[in-house]
Amino acid sequence: MAGRKKAGTALASGQRKKGIIQDFIKSIKKDWILYLLLLPGLLSLILFKIGPVGGMIIAFEKFSAFQGVFGSPWVWFDNFKKIFADPYIPKVVINTIILAILTVVVVFPIPIIFSLFLNEVRLKWVRSTVQSFSFLPYFISAAVMVSILYTILSPGSGIVNNLIRSLGGEPINFMAKPGWFRPLYVILEIWQTFGYSAIIYIAAMMNIDPSLYEAAEVDGANRWDKILKITLPCISTSVIVMLIISVGNIFTVNLDRILLMYNSSVYDTADVIQTYVYRMAFESKGFPDYSYGTAVNILKSVIAFVLVSFVNKMADKFAETRLF
Amino acid sequence: MRKRMISVILTAAMIGTMLAGCGGKTDSKGGGAGQAEQAGGEGSSADGNSYTMFMRNTYVNWIKELKWYDAAEANTGIHVEYVEGPDDFNDVYSEIDQRIISNTLPDAVMTKLAQTNVYGPQGAFADLAPYIKQYAPNLQKYIDENPDYAALVTDENGAIYGLVKESPIFTDYLGYRADHxxxxxxxxxxxxxxxxxxxxxxxxxxxxxxxxxxxxxxxxxxxxxxxxxxxxxxxxxxxxxxxxxxxxxxxxxxxxxxxxxxxxxxxxxxxxxxxxxxxxxxxxxxxxxxxxxxxxxxxxxxxxxxxxxxxxxxxxxxxxxxxxxxxxxxxxxxxxxxxxxxxxxxCCKYKEDCVTAVNAQCSEEKIKTILTFIDYFYTEEGMIVANYGVEGESFKTESDGSKTFIVDYAAEEATPEGEKRWSFLGDRFTVCRPIDNEAFFAWNSPLIAEAAERINTDENVMxxxxxxxxxxxxxxxxxxxxxxxxxxxxxxxxxxxxxxxxxxxxxxxxxxxxxxxxxxxxxxxxxxxxxxxxxx
Structure with missing residues (x-):
């Protein structure tokens, strides 16, 4: 009886699978143009995003470009053991975490606040102009941004030090002060990304039902009440999704920017996992250690995945919203 | 119907654009002749009297301006087609890794000793030792006469996977504003x-x-x-x-x-x-x-x-x-x-980050061409051409046998970029060759030539x-x-x-x-x- 039941279940499962495949084929036949247009994106994802992940296998090898991924000798977990034995790793990990936490804590709320206030601007042309200008820095390269920063903060001729001098102070070489590296990095991050992030929140605000505001007005709500009790709760899903994504990127600092801002004076605070890996793999005086660099990156990704899962679970528990 | 056509064209264009950068530059005549031969325009030169070489772009630009280099090519009848790499040294070596992965190594490459020491025994670069014996007698003589050079380029099995550039020896100078x-x-x-x-x-x-x-x-x-x-x-x-x-x-x-x-x-x-x-x-x-x-x-x-x-x-x-x-x-x-x-x-006598290695896929004929060209710079004539140029055009021989430049250093070095000039700045990489330190410092302004004579002594330099x-x-x-x-x-x-x-x-x-x-x-x-x- 049980056997028959099992056979019946297997049969049903097989039929279900067949049904899904048939439905899929039917759907392709019906909407083949849409599937065709999906193809380049899918191929791009497979070839350039998912495919290269396989290359991470070199973390378990002593990789040589000539021997290739499949020909290089296996060293299993040697590179990972090396990470934990490396006396310098704690320093770069701490620097990375501090920079990442600062980025999340300081940078994350700015576009939310900005979009909340921008949404309150009555004149549409003012709103769209401000939005467009705030978005522009996103397209400026890190090299140009850091050059602007150097010019503004130059101890000899920079506008900031000229101001300090005119107020009777001594010029400060901001780019050479370890204490200034993190604030400057975070300021550049805000400058470059807040307009871009704000678009997501503004788009979410567009979908809020206007009747909610009308009802609140009838109940005597002022503008602060409407921001705090209608707008903010209505965009909370977007905020949480963005937060989860930010936490996922917690170890992903902007390497280009750091390398451009990096010098011996700020080394104590500016040397992070990525710069260390970069030195090992691409600035090596000897034979580049791609495998060790990859091992460090894998470890970094695993920690980021754990963090994302944790935040996702917390978001589900406390805000009933989750990314996956 | 129009919508379908547009969709198909759009999809084809997107996939085409996306895949445009994929794949190597293989040409039809490859036929298993190895990656150097397969690499088409940037790969092997089909001509028996020429070969291709990957090099840092700044060096390539400098080589193109050198009159003595043209004279050397004319004297040997061998032409080198340079494949320009990036400007940054680290990027140059990274590109060699990428070229090894993608099978697009030219006949010869500018690399560093750390790379040849690993890739050579693995089979990426040719062991030049037997070919040097056969086709480069002057280079072989130089190796025999310079045991420090031999020790540096030869591995424990006697193989030579890269030839190191010799460099002039100098120290930094403390320059000052004399008028100040x-x-x-x-x-x-x-x-x-x-x-x-x-x-x-x-x-x-x-x-x-x-x-x-x-x-x-x-x-x-x-x-x-x-x-x-x-x-x-x-x-x-x-x-x-x-x-x-x-x-x-x-x-x-x-x-x-x-x-x-x-x-x-x-x-x-x-x-x-x-x-x-x-x-x-x-x-x-x-x-x-x-x-x-x-x-x-x-x-x-x-x-x-x-x-x-x-x-x-x-x-x-x-x-x-x-x-x-x-x-x-x-x-x-x-x-x-x-x-x-x-x-x-x-600096050291041998510059370990300017090494010439030869693609292991090159035919013996090609290796012979490469080594013949390099060997020329170890002949007496080649050394004079590379260090002094052409007699009567760039230098003259004095009655005591010494050589004096007859072209003006300042005028030649001030020649606009891209124009041909006489220049003998041997600290720059052109081809692996011996360096005549005396000629190197003589080819300078009177200010530096005088300082070099005064400072560049064993007493002053470690x-x-x-x-x-x-x-x-x-x-x-x-x-x-x-x-x-x-x-x-x-x-x-x-x-x-x-x-x-x-x-x-x-x-x-x-x-x-x-x-x-x-x-x-x-x-x-x-x-x-x-x-x-x-x-x-």
């Missing part, structure tokens, strides 16, 4: 010790700095930790001991922090910084080359310690335009308190050694140096600029920290390599 010193009433001959130098800078600061807040007597670019030789504490190696990071820092960045004089160096540099004698951006390692050059030209600095011919560079690049009295000079090496000369650090490391040692060293060198420079810069408190205890803690990061292990490996190289 003259106007301030200072005799350069009175500057003999570092203390004299400090006093001179104080006098100059008072003289020029009182009206100019941007004036700092000593200026420079990038790494400010370059004065170790003045304090007798550069990294060094001998059969008995290895001190400091020696590998790749025989000249620049040379420093032994365990030497007690290193403490004096940091103390002195800190005093320079505190008194405004050294440009603070330079001391903080944030000074760009452009800012430094501008300061030297517009009178905001007097001294610089840099590449041997930099003093002349300022004379030729705006000095005289900025100030008609502009005149650079080069000081003698400093002496210690007992009158002993403090030798300057120098000998630098090319050490032979095993693949395992190279791997361990490069990882350790990647950590320790930057940390060392950063720590000293922090002491000098006051970002960290400087005291005997702090210095001791810093030394311990560096040893903890691996400095002592680096020294151990270097010493092992010294013994392995020189057999004692």
């Amino acid at each position: 010193l003259e106007k301030a009433g200072i005799d350069p001959a009175s500057i003999k010790t570092v203390d004299d130098f400090t006093e001179t800078m104080r006098a100059l600061k008072e003289f020029y700095g009182k009206d100019n807040p941007n004036y700092y007597p000593l200026d420079g670019r990038e790494n400010p930790i370059r004065f170790a030789a003045w304090f007798d504490c550069p990294s060094n190696i001998s059969a008995e001991e290895s001190n400091g990071i020696y590998i790749d820092h025989q000249k620049d960045g040379s420093l032994d922090i365990m030497d007690e004089n290193a403490y004096t160096m940091v103390e002195t540099m800190k005093a320079w910084y505190d008194e405004g004698l050294i440009n603070p951006e330079f001391a903080a390692n944030t000074r760009t080359e452009g800012d430094w050059e501008a300061a030297m030209i517009n009178g905001n600095a007097t001294f610089m310690y840099d590449y041997y011919n930099r003093a002349e560079w300022f004379m030729a690049n705006g000095g005289k335009d900025a100030d008609p009295d502009y005149q650079m000079g080069v000081l003698d090496m400093f002496q210690d308190e007992n009158g002993n000369i403090l030798k300057g650090t120098s 000998k630098a050694y090319n050490l032979k490391y095993t693949v395992e040692q190279t791997e361990e060293l490069s990882n350790l140096v990647a950590t320790v060198f930057d940390a060392e420079i950063a720590g000293i810069v922090s002491f000098v600029t006051g970002n960290k408190e400087f005291s005997a205890d702090a210095w001791k803690a810093f030394q311990d920290e560096m040893n903890g990061l691996g400095l002592s292990r680096i020294e151990e490996i270097q010493l092992e390599a010294y013994h392995a190289t020189f057999g004692n």
